[in-house]
Amino acid sequence: MAPDGHAPLAPNVYDADPIPDAARAEIDRLLTSGDLFRYTAPEGAPVALLEAEFAALMGSRYALAVSSCSAALFLSLKALDLPRGAKVLIPAFTFAAVPSAVVHADCTPVLVEVGANYRVDLLDFAAKLPQADAVLISHMRGHTSDMDAIMALCDESGVPVVEDAAHSLGTVWGGRKIGTIGKVGCFSFQSYKLVNAGEGGIMVTDDPEIAARAIIMSGAYEQNWKKHPGLQNSFGHWQNKLPLYNLRMQNLSAAVIRPQLPEIADRVAKGRANHDWVADRLNQSPHLAVPPALPQEERAPDSIQFNLKGDWSDDEALGFQSSAKKLGITVQVFGLSEGNARAYWNWQFLGDLPDLPQTRAMLMRACDVRLPARLTESELGYIADAILTAVRDVKD
Numbered sequence: 001m002a003p004d005g006h007a008p009l010a011p012n013v014y015d016a017d018p019i020p021d022a023a024r025a026e027i028d029r030l031l032t033s034g035d036l037f038r039y040t041a042p043e044g045a046p047v048a049l050l051e052a053e054f055a056a057l058m059g060s061r062y063a064l065a066v067s068s069c070s071a072a073l074f075l076s077l078k079a080l081d082l083p084r085g086a087k088v089l090i091p092a093f094t095f096a097a098v099p100s101a102v103v104h105a106d107c108t109p110v111l112v113e114v115g116a117n118y119r120v121d122l123l124d125f126a127a128k129l130p131q132a133d134a135v136l137i138s139h140m141r142g143h144t145s146d147m148d149a150i151m152a153l154c155d156e157s158g159v160p161v162v163e164d165a166a167h168s169l170g171t172v173w174g175g176r177k178i179g180t181i182g183k184v185g186c187f188s189f190q191s192y193k194l195v196n197a198g199e200g201g202i203m204v205t206d207d208p209e210i211a212a213r214a215i216i217m218s219g220a221y222e223q224n225w226k227k228h229p230g231l232q233n234s235f236g237h238w239q240n241k242l243p244l245y246n247l248r249m250q251n252l253s254a255a256v257i258r259p260q261l262p263e264i265a266d267r268v269a270k271g272r273a274n275h276d277w278v279a280d281r282l283n284q285s286p287h288l289a290v291p292p293a294l295p296q297e298e299r300a301p302d303s304i305q306f307n308l309k310g311d312w313s314d315d316e317a318l319g320f321q322s323s324a325k326k327l328g329i330t331v332q333v334f335g336l337s338e339g340n341a342r343a344y345w346n347w348q349f350l351g352d353l354p355d356l357p358q359t360r361a362m363l364m365r366a367c368d369v370r371l372p373a374r375l376t377e378s379e380l381g382y383i384a385d386a387i388l389t390a391v392r393d394v395k396d
Contacts, residue, residue, distance in 0.1 A: 010328025010386065011379035013370040016196045017267075020259035027255050036251050038065075039224040046254035048227065051202070053261055058180055060204035062211035062231075065254060066218055069166045069188035069201035070097040071247040076162045076184040076203055077105035077134065078245075079214040086133035091120050091145070092359040094138035096341040098164055099350060102136065111344060113358045116307060117291035118366070120145040121358060129153055138164040139171065139178055140342075141305055141368065144297045147173050147181050162186065166201075169194045170268035170300030179204060189257055192370070194267055194302060197256045200249055213238055219246040268300040270373035274380055275301040278371060281384035282306050287391050302372055308333075308365040316394050317365065323390035329383055330370075331390070335363035 026046065030036060038047035047065050055063035066072050077088065086107045090098055093114040102109040110132060113124040118140060129135070135154055137145060154161050161182030165171070169187050171178040179185025184207075187193075189200035205211050212234035215225055221244055225235040279290040282304075289309040293299050308317055317333050324331040334342050343363050345353060369383065 011375060011382060013330075013372055013375070013383075014192075015372075016191055017263075017372070017374055019196075019256055020263070022259040023256045026258075027252060030251055030255060038248055038251055038254075039220070039227055043227065045227075046251040046258065047249050050249075050254040050258050052229075053258060054202055055204060057261060057264075058177055058185070058204050060180055060185075061206045062208070063202055063204045064211065064214050064218060065200070065202045065249040066247045067201065067249060068199055068247075069164070069186050069190070070101050071218075071245075072186035072201040072203040073098065073101035073136065073162065073164060074104045075214045075217055075245070075247065076186060076205075076210070077102065077107055077136070078217055079210045080134055080160055080162075080183070081213070082107055082133050087131055089125065089128055089132045089135045091138050091140060092344045092356045093118060093342065093363065094140050094164070095166075096347055098136065098138050099347055103349065107134070109350060111354055111356060111359075113356050114140075114362060115358060116362050118143040118305060118362070119294075120150065122146060122149055124358075125150065126153055129157055129159065132157075132159055135159055135161045135182075136164060137161060137182065138166075139168040141303060142167040142171060142299055142301050143291070143305070144168065144171060144173050144178060144294065144299075146294065146296075147178075148296065151181060166190075166193065167302075168300060170264050172298040174296040180206075183207060184210060189253070192302075194264060194271070194300065194373075195257055195260045197253045200253045200257065202249075208234055213242060216242050217245050217247075219244050219248045267302075267373040271302045271371070272299055274371045274373060274375055275299070275304050277377070278304055278380055278384050279306075281381075282387060285388055285391055286310070287312075287395050288387075303368060303370045305369075306367050307362070308367065312365060314364070320390050320394045321367075323393040324386055327386035327389060329386040329390075331387065332368040333364070334366050334368060335360065 038045050051063040084106045087110050088102045088107045089110050092111040099109040113121040115121050163182040163185040165179035165185050166188035168178040184205045186203045189197035212231045282288045290306045321331050
């Protein structure tokens with residue numbers, strides 16, 4: 001009970017962290033000047049500064065800020081110069097924007113089974129790799145598939161890897177930052193991500209030709225590519241030979257993002273602590289299971305996923321979801337939420353969909369709850385208690 005004798009209110013997990021004051025001051029400056037287009041200034045535009053700062057943060061040679069992570073994924077595939085119709089392996093557990101980016105890039109998605117721990121099934125991956133021209137690995141909800149095994153298989157086959165790290169900014173795998181292991185890494189600044197700009201994305205790479213092609217296709221028309229450092233010979237070669245998709249980030253978005261970059265380490269530490277605190281509580285129930293991190297993985301979660309363990313009917317799972325909702329906690333059971341964009345059978349734009357029994361079984365019992373880094377221990381306790389109470393409502 002709260003000190004006033006009333007039941008505590010459920011925490012609001014959907015409000016983002018406030019935008020730092022430094023961003024507000026820069027936005028005022030930009031609005032006063034009207035200087036919103038990244039290529040207006042000859043140098044030092046906020047988007048250009050963001051690219052330099054993010055590349056340094058990740059330890060990458062090149063960064064390109066764009067309108068969304070979906071745009072970054074699309075440009076990454078186009079910059080790989082894949083043939084039309086190229087087959088791209090993707091995990092069957094991801095957001096609909098990922099197969100959409102593959103389709104937009106004139107490629108064909110090939111869905112790979114995902115296990116109960118939300119990670120790529122390596123046997124299915126290895127079986128399908130010989131038909132692939134590229135691999136796009138989504139670290140969905142920040143869960144890292146075995147990148148050592150994946151990269152070994154792909155390197156042996158000469159297949160390039162793009163990392164969808166939309167949910168994994170700040171995650172480390174075996175001492176390497178997620179997003180820097182494959183040829184290209186793509187990140188999101190959408191509202192519910194670790195860094196919030198409402199919309200926006202960025203891609204990083206160490207490959208100069210990929211960087212040059214992506215920069216031109218993002219919309220560096222005429223001589224605007226000269227405002228990007230280096231790569232001048234490559235830019236000159238590719239100018240007018242590639243289509244322009246106009247996926248640029250504008251200066252206002254960069255002004256919102258840049259002051260948040262120094263906050264990333266603290267948000268990661270708090271998010272991991274929050275996740276692990278709630279996970280310990282949920283794992284005490286015989287009816288719930290939170291998959292552990294892999295040994296090489298240092299996670300950066302801002303949400304928690306857990307499985308309904310044992311024998312659950314659809315009606316019981318829906319009853320659990322409803323009971324939690326009455327307590328003010330929204331639990332999303334991926335496969336039982338109507339039209340859910342993370343359930344692969346709803347990707348009807350792909351046409352005939354494969355039978356993926358392992359992924360389907362996981363999605364029908366996998367649950368998702370937001371846990372922003374700003375939550376206090378008492379708020380985390382409310383969330384854990386509500387989930388456990390909702391389980392007892394159904395199972396006891």
